[in-house]
Every structure is written in C-alpha cells, then in structure tokens.
Amino acid sequence: MNSIYSNTFFFWKLCGVLQILIGVCSVYFLYKGGREKLVSWRGFVIVFEGIVAGFFRAWRDFDMPYMFNKNFDILIGNWLHRGADLPWSCATTIITAFVWAKLVLLPSMSPKCKVIFDSSLLLLVVCCIGGLGYLGLMFGLQIYTNYPKGVTPAKVMELTTYPGAYTNAVLMGVFFLTTLAAVYKLLKASKTSLAIMNTMKRMLKYIVCQTVGLLLQTIAMFTDIDSFANPLTSLDLYATTHHLLAIGGVLSSFGQVLALNSSSSSSSSSSSSSYSYSSSSSYSSSYSSSSEGGRDGSGILAT
Numbered sequence: 001m002n003s004i005y006s007n008t009f010f011f012w013k014l015c016g017v018l019q020i021l022i023g024v025c026s027v028y029f030l031y032k033g034g035r036e037k038l039v040s041w042r043g044f045v046i047v048f049e050g051i052v053a054g055f056f057r058a059w060r061d062f063d064m065p066y067m068f069n070k071n072f073d074i075l076i077g078n079w080l081h082r083g084a085d086l087p088w089s090c091a092t093t094i095i096t097a098f099v100w101a102k103l104v105l106l107p108s109m110s111p112k113c114k115v116i117f118d119s120s121l122l123l124l125v126v127c128c129i130g131g132l133g134y135l136g137l138m139f140g141l142q143i144y145t146n147y148p149k150g151v152t153p154a155k156v157m158e159l160t161t162y163p164g165a166y167t168n169a170v171l172m173g174v175f176f177l178t179t180l181a182a183v184y185k186l187l188k189a190s191k192t193s194l195a196i197m198n199t200m201k202r203m204l205k206y207i208v209c210q211t212v213g214l215l216l217q218t219i220a221m222f223t224d225i226d227s228f229a230n231p232l233t234s235l236d237l238y239a240t241t242h243h244l245l246a247i248g249g250v251l252s253s254f255g256q257v258l259a260l261n262s263s264s265s266s267s268s269s270s271s272s273s274s275y276s277y278s279s280s281s282s283y284s285s286s287y288s289s290s291s292e293g294g295r296d297g298s299g300i301l302a303t
Contacts, residue, residue: 008243009064015193015246016061019054022253026050041095042123042260049092050257056084057249062082064242069155075140081245082157082224086164087129094124094167095213096256097174100207101262104182128167135160157228165221168214175211178259179204202262210255216248 026046030038037043060080098121102109109117139160142153151159182200186191192200220241227237 008239011243012061012064012246015250016058017226018250019058019061020057020251022250023051023054023238023255024056026257028039031255031262032203033261037264041099042264044125044261045095046087049253050096053085053088053092055251056088056254057082057246060084060094061246061249064246067238069296075145078140081137082139083133085249086136088130089134089217089249090167091125092256093210093252094128094173095121096207096210096259097171097178099181099260100203101174101178103196103200103203103263104178104185114164118202132164132167135163154229161221161225167216168218170223172211172214172218175207179211180206182207199263203259205264206255206259208255210252210259213248213251213253213255216244217252219225220244241262 028041030051031047033042062079063077097119102117112183139153139156140146141147142156148156148159182204185206186197186200223237223244224239227234227241
C-alpha cells in the first residue's frame with residue numbers, strides 16, 4: 001500500500017487546493033456579475049459546481065486515501081467518495097449541456113419556447129438532485145438501516161453508482177456531438193450572428209476541458225465498482241479510481257464555471273457593443289436629417 005500511495009499524497013492535496021481556488025474564483029465571478037446575473041443558469045452552475053461540489057471534492061481530496069487512514073468513516077467516507085458531490089455536479093452538467101446545445105443548435109428562441117425550455121430544465125435538475133442525493137446516502141446507510149433488505153453491499157453499490165455513471169455517459173455524448181457541430185459551424189463560418197459565434201469560440205475550450213473531466217470521473221465510477229469487491233487485492237485499480245476522481249473533478253469544475261461565466265461575459269459585451277453601435281448610428285442619422293432639414297427649411301430650424 002505504501003508503495004502505491006506514499007508518492008501521491010501531494011497529488012491529492014494539490015487537487016484539493018485547486019478546488020479551493022476554483023471556489024474562490026467562483027465567488028469573484030458571482031460578485032462581478034452582480035445581483036441580476038445571480039438568478040440564472042450561470043449563477044446556478046457557478047454556485048453549485050464551483051462552490052458546493054468543489055467544497056465536497058476538496059474535502060475528499062484532503063482526506064484521501066480515506067480507506068487506508070484514520071479519516072475513514074463508514075458513513076461519511078462512503079458518502080464523500082460516492083455521493084457528496086454527485087447530485088450537484090450532475091445537475092450542473094445537465095445545465096451546461098443544455099445551455100451549450102441551445103447555443104449551438106437553437107441560438108434563437110421565442111419567449112414561449114424559452115419558458116418551456118427553462119421549466120423542463122428546472123424539473124430535470126430538481127429530479128437529478130433529489131434522486132442522486134438519495135442514492136448517494138443509501139450505500140453508506142445500509143449498515144444502519146438494512147435497506148434494501150436481502151441485498152449485498154456490492155449489489156447496493158452497483159444500484160447506487162450506475163444511475164450517475166450512465167447519466168454522465170449520456171451527457172458526454174451530448175457534449176461530443178454538439179462540440180462537433182460547433183466546430184463545423186466555426187470552420188464553415190456559418191450565417192449565425194457574430195455575437196453567437198464569438199460566444200461559441202469563448203466557451204468551446206472550456207466545454208472540451210469539462211468533457212475530459214467528466215470522462216475521467218465516469219471511468220472512475222465504473223472502476224470503483226470493480227475494485228470494491230476486494231480493494232486490498234486490487235490496489236492499483238483502487239488507486240487509479242481515486243486519482244481519476246480527483247483530477248476529473250478539478251477539470252469539470254474549472255470547465256463548467258469558466259464556460260458559463262464566459263458565455264455571460266461574452267453576451268454582455270456583445271450587447272454593450274451593439275448598444276454603442278446603435279446609439280452611434282441613431283445619432284449620425286439624426287444629425288444628418290437635421291442638417292438636411294436646416295438646408296431645405298423643413299428641419300428643426302423651421303419650428
């Protein structure tokens with residue numbers, strides 16, 4: 001065990017520090033965005049991915065390797081490892097996927113469609129947080145509740161891990177396909193508005209980053225099931241699971257927080273430039289009309 005873990009404590013502590021830094025940046029983004037941007041999908045992702053899920057991941061990283069040190073607790077240890085961050089991170093990943101897919105595939109929506117879109121997304125997010133939060137506690141509590149009865153811990157772990165893993169796998173597919181569509185649009189210089197194209201460019205690198213993090217976390221969830229049966233005889237796989245969870249969490253948090261923040265910043269800046277341009281155009285046309293009116297006696301001077 002020492003040969004595997006002794007040289008990797010720094011790695012976990014580093015990932016924990018990075019999660020804290022992402023949390024600090026998230027607080028800054030919230031402050032910079034102001035109150036009007038707080039109640040939005042951007043605000044939700046920054047709060048629950050950058051701060052809430054990041055807090056649980058940092059706690060887990062600083063406790064690693066929790067199965068082999070004094071930090072281990074049957075309830076808290078299992079919950080931190082498999083259920084603490086998952087409800088929040090899955091919910092924010094769903095939101096990020098929807099926002100990214102909407103930008104790439106349906107950049108313009110009528111107000112009615114937007115209400116339907118936001119309402120459906122909100123319902124999906126609530127169900128995700130509730131369902132995965134319940135499953136995250138089930139495995140650690142089985143020793144106390146004996147629920148579900150007549151089912152081995154290994155089977156309970158499968159039942160509580162697969163829903164989150166498959167959700168992540170589906171979302172990875174969504175990100176992969178929509179990212180290909182975004183790259184195609186950018187390369188073909190499609191007729192999409194310049195503001196949307198700029199937003200797509202800004203978000204693309206962060207979407208790729210969080211997709212890689214999501215992939216690593218999903219792999220870790222499946223390897224965790226394989227290594228759970230007897231971790232002492234599969235230490236290499238068990239160590240791999242811990243490392244993938246740590247680095248995958250950092251990449252996911254960084255990618256999602258920066259993607260949603262950059263989308264908002266980009267749209268704000270484009271709105272600002274549009275306003276400046278339209279104001280300048282209005283002023284120019286008004287000045288032109290006034291000058292012509294002055295010359296023919298029908299303008300503002302002929303009152």
